[in-house]
Amino acid sequence: DAKTTQPNSMESNEEEPVHLPCNHSTISGTDYIHWYRQLPSQGPEYVIHGLTSNVNNRMASLAIAEDRKSSTLILHRATLRDAAVYYCILRDREGGSEKLVFGKGTKLTVNP
Amino acid sequence: DGGITQSPKYLFRKEGQNVTLSCEQNLNHDAMYWYRQDPGQGLRLIYYSQIVNDFQKGDIAEGYSVSREKKESFPLTVTSAQKNPTAFYLCATGLSSGGPNEQFFGPGTRLTVL
Numbered sequence: 001d002a003k004t005t006q007p008n009s010m011e012s013n014e015e016e017p018v019h020l021p022c023n024h025s026t027i028s029g030t031d032y033i034h035w036y037r038q039l040p041s042q043g044p045e046y047v048i049h050g051l052t053s054n055v056n057n058r059m060a061s062l063a064i065a066e067d068r069k070s071s072t073l074i075l076h077r078a079t080l081r082d083a084a085v086y087y088c089i090l091r092d093r094e095g096g097s098e099k100l101v102f103g104k105g106t107k108l109t110v111n112p
Numbered sequence: 113d114g115g116i117t118q119s120p121k122y123l124f125r126k127e128g129q130n131v132t133l134s135c136e137q138n139l140n141h142d143a144m145y146w147y148r149q150d151p152g153q154g155l156r157l158i159y160y161s162q163i164v165n166d167f168q169k170g171d172i173a174e175g176y177s178v179s180r181e182k183k184e185s186f187p188l189t190v191t192s193a194q195k196n197p198t199a200f201y202l203c204a205t206g207l208s209s210g211g212p213n214e215q216f217f218g219p220g221t222r223l224t225v226l
Contacts, residue, residue, distance in 0.1 A: 032212050043202050043217030100215060102154030
């Protein structure tokens, strides 16, 4: 399984932008980069995904390095509700299973 | 109201008893997944199913069993053979084809074995 590396924790202030980094140096050419987040005692929820180009949606932006060995999830204005564990995941398409391989993620704390 | 239902939210069992966790979905998704999460850790895949009457072992299938008799339902049985069953169990669904497709997660069942 292709691995990702994320900082254990990050801290931000409310209404400031947050940049959450992820390294994935062993990414293969067909791996998609997905981000999920998990609020305390809840199931994860999808945030965004991309392949090669930067992506934007209503929740966040995803910036992907040109060599695809790293990416950054950008929350443009953090709110208290964004406090969660953020997981950077490469889609494993071996055998068509498309399972998600979760690491420990980055715990984001948002200060009021 | 579309979504994934897992029941119950909290479950307590005595050691040595089998227990079945429920997962129901009305999203019409072909694929369903069971994950386990231990405190401070990421999720680990137990079993998955891409179509009715078919399922595959994930990374930590020992001590667990599943069935997929209906598209909407994917129950997970935690057997007495599972050495450390206390954990947070999450069910997910998704479209079975296409790498970019997201997975949708249920609210989870927290199992405590006493």
